[in-house]
Structures are given as C-alpha cells and as structure tokens.
Amino acid sequence: MNFKTKLDHKVKMIEENLNKFLPAENNYSNMVREAMNYSLLAGGKRIRPLLMYETFQLFQGTSNLIYPFMAAIEMIHTYSLVHDDLPSMDNDLYRRGKKTTHAVYGEGMAVLAGDGLLNYAFEIVLNAEIPFHEMQSCLCALKVLAGKAGIDGMIGGQTADILAENIGDSADLEHLLFIHKNKTAALIEASMMIGAILAGASKDEINNMEQIANKIGIAFQIQDDVLDVISSLEVLGKETGSDQKNNKVTYVTLTGLEHSKEQVKKLSDEGIERLHEIEQRMGNENSFLRELLCSMIVREK
C-alpha cells in the first residue's frame, strides 16, 4: 500500500473514532451541540490524532485511553479554529470552503461552541473507564494536554499573534518563533507526547517526542510562510502572497525565502533523524509516523 492509501485508511479510523465521541442531542441545549458537531465535521486533515495514534503504535501502546484522547486533541484544535475565525479575531466567513461556525450559528453560539469543545475534550477523557493502574499516566497525559493548549502553549501563541498584528513591522524573529512554537507546535507536541505517555514510554522517550514534534511543528509553520509566497493560486486555493499583501510579518519577510527554505529542511531533517534513532531502538525502521511527519513538510498546500 502506498502512503496515500494508508493515510486514507487511517484517517477513516480517526473519523470513526471521533464520531463515537460527538455530543448527543438534548432539547434545550441542542444548538450548541449542533454547532460543536458542525465545527468538528467541517473537514480537516486530522493530523493531531493521527500523530498521537502513530506515536502510540511506535511505542506499542495498548491502552484504550488513546481513543478519547485522540478525539480530545481534535476538539481542542477545532475550538481554537472556531474562536480564531470570530469577527473579533480573524473575521473569517469561510474555512476549507465551508462557512465558519459563527457564519452559520451566529457569533454568540460560536463562542459557546468553542467553550463547549474545549470543555468536552476534558469531559470525554474523564468519562472514560480509567483502570487503576492507568490513572497516573492519564493524569500525566491530561497535564500535557492542558499545558500545551493553554497560555503557556496555544493560547499564549494566539495572544502573541494578536500582539504581532498590533505592532506590525516591529515584531522580530524571536517574537515570530514564539508564535510558531506556541500557536502551532504546542499541540503537535501534545499529540506525540500523549501517544508516548499512554503507551508507557520512558520519560526520555516522551522528551524525545516533544523535541521531534517541536522541530516538525515549527518547520511546518515556516513552510506555510514559504508556500504563501511561492504557491500559485490554483494549488493553494487562495491568492499567493496574501501574507505580504496583509503586511504580515512572516519568517520569509524577516529572513528571506532561501533562508526560510533552509530552515524548513534543517529542522525537519533534525526531527526525522531523531525519530529514526527511536525507530531503530523500537525495531521499526519504516514507521508510518515518519512518512506522516515528512508529508507535513513536503507538500504543496
């Protein structure tokens, strides 16, 4: 099976799992549940639960807690998109060709749907049957999930992003890397760390996965900046160079296109190399995880 076929197969499993954790209907509070489900099912590459599952596989995990955690990380990612799209934030009416949540359900309901998704991420894990001997790893995985999603992770990155928009050209490379690390890499780190934690990997291996995810996450985001400049309208589905038109500070505007490409290669090579060492230790030299990480970097959109 080639990568694309395997990926499709695996995404299908991820989506079937997600479907099992969708909130059910309820009379008076149905609207927020509809808005949550609409947001969750409006597409997406499901990259975070995939990374979690493949890391879990690499470390030969067997815990059933992986299933609620896979749904939880996708819910947290989705809530961040719902709130980012709000009129008071990025004010986007469309995402992936579909109307955004507030465009369909109204702004107040989109705020509540985002809140509901963040809260529900914790609920589905805590509602799972947690065997006594897995309580410690469950608490550890929850700590990573909350930490990487919060003000020292994703929310912190989003805050720094708003600050960068406010100060315009004054944002420097340190500031931009803070955004990339927190807004994008933090949830990637959480995904891979939680896969390792639930599989019972050692502290060193969990730390390794954090480092790998950090490098790939930042490379992924710099690649976004690169693609914004070089991709054609046909491929990307949006106007080329939209960041420049918006006068947005990016890795490319700060360091140039060639240096940005070099950084993508350097970071992703380092991440993949580090993963390769772990693969060797685990006796699994061509993991799907590695193909998946490569596909996040070598892409056209």
Added chain:
Amino acid sequence: MNFKTKLDHKVKMIEENLNKFLPAENNYSNMVREAMNYSLLAGGKRIRPLLMYETFQLFQGTSNLIYPFMAAIEMIHTYSLVHDDLPSMDNDLYRRGKKTTHAVYGEGMAVLAGDGLLNYAFEIVLNAEIPFHEMQSCLCALKVLAGKAGIDGMIGGQTADILAENIGDSADLEHLLFIHKNKTAALIEASMMIGAILAGASKDEINNMEQIANKIGIAFQIQDDVLDVISSLEVLGKETGSDQKNNKVTYVTLTGLEHSKEQVKKLSDEGIERLHEIEQRMGNENSFLRELLCSMIVREK
C-alpha cells in the same frame, strides 16, 4: 464571631489562595494573562470556593488538592462571566461597577482570556502534586468539574438561555427550570460535590451534597427573579423590574410573585433540612456551611 465577621475572614483566605494560582507574567503572551487576572480580581462573592471549602470542612477533609480546586472553580465561574458579557452575548460594559474584560482589553482578548481561564482551571489542578492514593479522587473531582461546567451543565444552561431570549414568551416553566438548574445550580453542585469528594466522603454523601446544592442553587436563582421585582432601586443598584421591562420570562412572570416566594422557601427549607441530617451524622450541628447557604437565600441583593 458573628456571621459577617466569619465570612469576611473566610473570603480573605479564599482570595489569598486564589492569588497563589494567578498566572505569572510572560513577555509575548502577557496581555491574555493581564486580562485573566483583571477578570479574576474584579470582585465577586467567591461563593463557589467558599461552598467547596466549607463542605470539605464538614467532612473533615485534609487533602491539599482542595486549594487548586477552589481556585479552579472560581476561574471557571469567572470565564463564564467574561464570555457572557461579550457584545455577541449580553453586551455588558460594566459588572459590579467595574468595566468588563472586553471593555478594557478588547473583544478578541476577552475571548482568549475566557478560554485561558477555563483551560487554566484544569492546568492548576493537574500541575499540583497529586499523591498516588489521591489520584482516584482527583480524577473523580475533575470529572465532576468538567461535567458540571460543560454542555450538560453550565454551557448547556447558557445555550438554553439564549434560546429563551430568541423565542421570547414561548419559553415555558420546564425550559426556565432547565436554565436555572444548568446555568446556575450546576457549578454550585460541582463546588459542594468536589468538597465532599476531596474529603473522602461516601458516594451517598456526595449525592446528598449534589441534591442540597441543586435545591439551593435553583432557590437562589428564583430569589433573583423575586428580588428583581420587589427590591427598590437603592438596594439593588439597578432599576426594579428590569426583567419585566426586557420582556424576559422569569419564574415570577410564569408563576406569580407569591408562588415564587413559596418555591424559594420550599426548596431552601428542603436543602437546609437535608444538610442538617448530615451535620448531625458528622457531629457538627451549626456548621458555617449552613449559615452560608441561608445567606444565599435570605438577602436583599
């Protein structure tokens, strides 16, 4: 010491505890931390952590986990106010005489501050040192916290409230009680249940506290509807009968003033009586918890 002196003393302890859990400064993400701290320190009666602590005391609890959970419940209550006040929700510029979070920090930052507070509530618990023998009760308390705060609790109540505003006069008593139960009583229930859980109380006692909190929480909210009608401008600090002016369906508009007063008395009497039985079992017949619950009902604002 009279009730007021004891209360002041205890609120001071609650606030000192809250201060220990405030997020620290951080360069690029400082704005969201400032907005979170502003919201948390903008006043409030701290009734939820107080109820949690007094329930914990009633059951002679000793776990240090009570401290992060007390801060967590106040953070969740505060985030719900920050998001409720947003222009897309209730559009309030002032709360307790102070500017609301979005009035000071802007709407986008208020959305993020609310998200940050909800997320941080889980973080501070998960960052605590959790002894091995307390992991099960910690997970149980987290489950209650998330469940009562989410779409089957507070967020569900808020959704039903928006629905009631949309359908106006068609909202009926069942719908209104759903709102009161979920929007208000759910977090009161969480507070008292978590106090009992962390003190190691039995399942029956935890269930008892849920029932007591449910009755007091609903009575508290009906009392709000009653006070809206009967209080004078001087006492309440807002125009009497604002609900009626806004054509808002309340317990009083649906069942009349006298019946509403009777319901407040009935529910609160039932709650207090049930608490009294527990006090007797615990050999503590005049707990501060009882005075506190009474003060939530017998009040002028």
